[in-house]
Amino acid sequence: MDESLSAENLRALRELLAQVIARYGSLDAFFAQIYRLLDYPTTELPALHADPVAGGRHRLRDAC
Known part of the structure; x- marks a missing residue:
């Protein structure tokens, strides 16, 4: 593996530094x-827990 930096990578490194x-x-x-x-x-915010009884748009559909 070649350890040297290309001219473009060296320029980018200098700009970053x-x-x-x-x-x-x-x-x-x-x-x-x-x-x-x-x-x-x-800060971590408390998780919101949805009411599983209320359902919702993404609830599982009952199998018929």
Whole structure:
């Protein structure tokens, strides 16, 4: 397997790094933000439980 990057991939990598550094200031700050997002997930909302007796558009049809 060839380990070298093509010129197009190298350009894309440099552009990505430039955007990350412009937004976060450093790669360390970027990775710290990623870890924070993984450690503190969004708030989970309680699940809604439909009343199975009420039926609905997607209920199973009774076999005749």
